[in-house]
Amino acid sequence: MAEIKVDCTGETCPVPLVETRKALRKAKEGDIVEVTGTHPSSKKEIPMAVKALGLKLLDIKEKGGTWRIRIRR
């Protein structure tokens, strides 16, 4: 199982959401996609997309304005 890292630091709407989706499309079932970013709304909205896509949100961490979201395909 692969772990795919997506760095959206400094990117704004809609890029973190779009890059997450692009990575999830490329991932195989069971792979983990880890997205890092700084855009505040994306921290709330990526989990909404994960739910809509029926995938599993593993965890969300935030430190000093940078968040990291882990998703299982």
Added chain:
Amino acid sequence: MAEKVTIIVHSGDMDKVYSALIIGNGALAMGMEASLFFTFWGLQRLKKGGLEKGALSKMNMLGLGKWMVKKKMKKAGVASMERLIQDFKELGGKILACDMTMEIMGLKKEDLREDLIADYCAVGTYLSEARESKITLFI
């Protein structure tokens, strides 16, 4: 079948085309299908080299306002329209061109971004897409 968003892009103004592209990309990212139907002034943005040419819908001030807004957008890290439209295609979004507008404005297929356009069509196509859409917008 996935839920769907259908957007009519009637305006060719930069800020409005941005809105359409952002909503379209957001929909695809959230697992929906999305179609953008470019008509009238909106279709001008699909001319070769025309994507970024739109004026600002308010306070354009002969391009000065647009220049200032673009500068601020760059500073805020906003993606270019070209990047957004490529992402839209990559995520499976559909770009439709209104053929009546093409006739009125004397535009041929080769004048337009054929690399982006999935189909050339009319109101019937919009309606058959819109009637099965959860969301439809006129921008």
